[in-house]
Amino acid sequence: MNDLKTLFNLTNKVALVTGGSRGLGKEMAEGLAEAGAALMLVARREAWLKPTIAEMQSRGFRCEGMLADVSKPNDVQRVVTQTLSTYGQIDILINNAGVSWGAPAENMPLDKWQMVIDINLTGPFLLCQAVGREMIKRQFGRIINIASIAGLLATPPNVQETVGYNAAKGGLLSLTRELAVKWAKHNIRVNAIAPGFFSSRLADKVIEQSRATLEAITPMGRIGAPGELKGVAVFLAAEASNYLTGQTIAVDGGASIV
Numbered sequence: 001m002n003d004l005k006t007l008f009n010l011t012n013k014v015a016l017v018t019g020g021s022r023g024l025g026k027e028m029a030e031g032l033a034e035a036g037a038a039l040m041l042v043a044r045r046e047a048w049l050k051p052t053i054a055e056m057q058s059r060g061f062r063c064e065g066m067l068a069d070v071s072k073p074n075d076v077q078r079v080v081t082q083t084l085s086t087y088g089q090i091d092i093l094i095n096n097a098g099v100s101w102g103a104p105a106e107n108m109p110l111d112k113w114q115m116v117i118d119i120n121l122t123g124p125f126l127l128c129q130a131v132g133r134e135m136i137k138r139q140f141g142r143i144i145n146i147a148s149i150a151g152l153l154a155t156p157p158n159v160q161e162t163v164g165y166n167a168a169k170g171g172l173l174s175l176t177r178e179l180a181v182k183w184a185k186h187n188i189r190v191n192a193i194a195p196g197f198f199s200s201r202l203a204d205k206v207i208e209q210s211r212a213t214l215e216a217i218t219p220m221g222r223i224g225a226p227g228e229l230k231g232v233a234v235f236l237a238a239e240a241s242n243y244l245t246g247q248t249i250a251v252d253g254g255a256s257i258v
Contacts, residue, residue, distance in 0.1 A: 070123030180246030196252025
């Protein structure tokens with residue numbers, strides 16, 4: 001039986017993290033690097049990606065990055081090919097890239113619905129598919145899909161409507177379970193994290209408008225704080241969770257249980 005330090009050690013592992021240049025993606029990537037993993041960060045904007053890579057490297061982490069749109073198959077394959085060229089393997093995939101669009105269902109523009117579905121659901125599928133092929137070859141892999149409690153629960157009536165986001169995150173949870181079943185025989189574990197409300201570029205507008213409501217429906221009475229996703233990501237990527245697959249861990253202050 002391994003000791004606790006070994007169970008959480010990611011030395012010699014390589015992690016591909018989408019949406020890894022800022023916010024929650026950066027936090028989780030930082031946690032993996034602190035546990036010993038090398039990083040390939042994927043983002044859409046160089047203005048965010050470049051300083052994050054520099055910061056990670058200044059701390060002594062092995063870190064590279066690429067610009068890509070995860071909804072485009074050619075971009076996804078380019079990322080996978082470059083990661084393999086740089087590091088020789090991909091052990092961990094965190095599908096974190098995401099967008100949202102606030103509109104009532106009856107007024108949701110079709111192009112905005114499609115954008116949200118493409119990035120939040122089709123993108124993770126494309127990455128799971130491309131990375132999964134490589135993991136199957138090696139008979140090893142850890143995939144962590146970043147969903148949301150919006151995939152578990154409906155949005156409260158007086159909180160901004162995000163029907164496309166909710167639908168995509170619900171689909172991502174179903175994809176997580178399906179891949180976990182089909183790929184377990186290949187020693188690939190597929191799990192999801194469903195964060196509640198954390199301060200981020202994606203969520204800050206909703207938090208600003210509805211903080212009182214969000215805090216009232218959360219048993220712990222607050223939104224998530226910086227650092228509160230890092231440990232969960234490391235746990236799911238490491239040997240500590242070796243007998244856990246197809247599961248969703250809600251990191252939400254208890255909001256999804258009331």
